[in-house]
Amino acid sequence: MNSNKDYKAIIIGAGPAGIGAAMKLYKSGVKSILVVDRNDRIGGIPSFYKKKKGGVRTFMRWSRGGYPVFGEDFAKWLESLISETDIEVKLDSQVLEIDAKKKSVTFVNPKDGKVIVSADAIVMASGSREENIAERKWLAGARPSRVMYTKQLLNLDRNDLLPIKKPLIIGSDTIAYAAAAKLKVAGAADAIIVDNRSNPTCPIHERLYFRFWTNPSFHGFNVDTMEIKGKESATGVLVNGKHFDCDGIVISGELIPNSELALIGDIKIDIPSRVPVVNKDHQLSESGWFAAGNILGGFHGAEWCYFNGKKTAGSVLKYISKS
Template identity: 30%
Template sequence: MNKAQQIDVAIIGAGPAGLSASIELKRLGIKRVVVLERENEAGGIPRHCGDFPFGMREYGRVLTGTKYAKKLVKSAKNAGVEIWLSTSVVEMRRGGHLLLVTNEGTKEISASRIIYACGVREKTRSARLISGDRVQGVLNTGALQQMVYLRNQKPFENPVIIGSELVAFSAIRTCSHAKIKPVAIIEEADKVIARWPVELYAPLMQIPLHRSSKLIKIIGSNKVSAVEIKKSNGQIKTIKCDGVILCGHFIPESSLARLGHLEIDPATNGPIIDQFGRCSDPVYYAAGNILRPVETAGWCWNEGKQIANWVALDLASKLQSRHILTKIEVSKNVKLAVPQCLTGIKENIGMSHIQLRFDRLMKGKLILSNDDEVIYSRNLSVFPQRRILISLSDIKDLATIKENSPIKVEFIEA
């Protein structure tokens, strides 16, 4: 590689968002696009999702995650993207300077723009504060997938699955691929979160579903031997098992930003962006699941592609600078909003929607206001962890709102 040659855009993370952004940037004629990937293989999380469905939006056909990841990597290479593997970014510095680590040691690079696309991971046992013994055999779905699909390992025979987000479906599929037989699915809410796949698939696999049940204790001396769950009526039940799969509770892998200078939104745990995906340091953009927990690969792919367009405009000095920021503030029962602010909303480019998430099932009215004036309202039911989109074009008089006052997002329960 030619060190002297200026890098136009460096992308951190070779998952769906990062790769799709890189491909789009090349398509838009950007000269040097480099994707930095710390693993020794590109593709991100889909690499170890051995099941369906991936690729509909991107390739118009249904693929496994593994095949989809390979296809994405190939597309990027064909487009002329440089992918640097086994390259860890250890510091993001002001103005687009990155400190890298490779087998050759450390190295600094600079790029005109950087797209931060490190994705998302599941919350750990420790971070969930789960009670009980500290034993082997407690894994997140992501770790299980890597064991099964990348390395042919079988960490347990009869685990329990905790949670029923969409990823629980993938956990079931991964188990079935490795001939692991889960003994229970445990969901704290009274309803399954990812209803059709989990509710359909669990009975098919003869896995009992325990709703309104909370995992309260992991038991074992060296390896997991049982778990205790507590029903909402107070009843405590012990389930024998030899492993625990902790599904979901996704959290953006934003430690680089946390340890560096980019502003973080405590609601999403990702960087604060405007409607162009631009971070508090305008050299940095962010795309994909680093922005919020959690979207499909297809969504992230699309987001990466869109943001690449605004990065290209920015490189051509055709994007408005990040000056007037209208904050988007959420009330307590609204989990998060992305983007967190809008830059000069008068021009009709940038993300077409505000994305919202909620923690629990609610019915009521969603209201957006600016300077005490309602600019949007809609009656709806919200489901936990599902996306709600507000089209910016549906907002009344967006062009005339007071830019210095925040847009407040509230949900009034019926």
């Protein structure tokens, strides 16, 4: 086991919120900052969206006049901000445990092994993820191959390995429509989108934006269960007696906060939403612990999260100056 180094601030997550928080702290004179992330690169979710000729830009830069950019470019911008500082960044480092009272964080990585570090203040900026099949309850039936989440789709797309030609997408949020566009750009047919609600949750103006690349058909059902079909590979879904053919399924779930660490550390989270309980300053139930970005629930774009990280850092600064 290594370390026990003390920092002024530790940030869990090098996504837009974590980098926003780190930059604000750094620019305000806090020099001993550690950012920890389990990914091999800075940028969080945007870093998975590869820049491609003719590809789909799904991240907005509102502060630059409101234009869409590739996630990869957004992530590179975050990386360039950090590269001009001496903020310490530990990548490939999974945070496994926190101790709220000791204000310590335990992480592991292949190079350092197990490391325990502590700080005056800690920001949880671990983002959110899609609900898995079990959490989506209404998915029954087989578990063949070629059933994936949009995050896995992004990984395959990064490596030009998208295997689906006739896609069916379960869920109808913005991420679902972005996935449909991505698949079309990669050579697939227009997707079939199925959801257990009567209208898509993706707002109309965003659906119109994605029409530039694709025109998926939406099928809404007021049902509790949907069945995945296929023995070795997904061949379709059965909903309310209606069968939809496909050669691959992408699941785009509602987003839920990555708040498990808070739960482990006895920091209060709201059940069942799993949103950490915060006060108006984004301070968590334990002194010295803060939260920023998509861990706070809902669906927020990357730049919103970046500014939210900065806002949270403002509260961290006040806390550090008093302690």
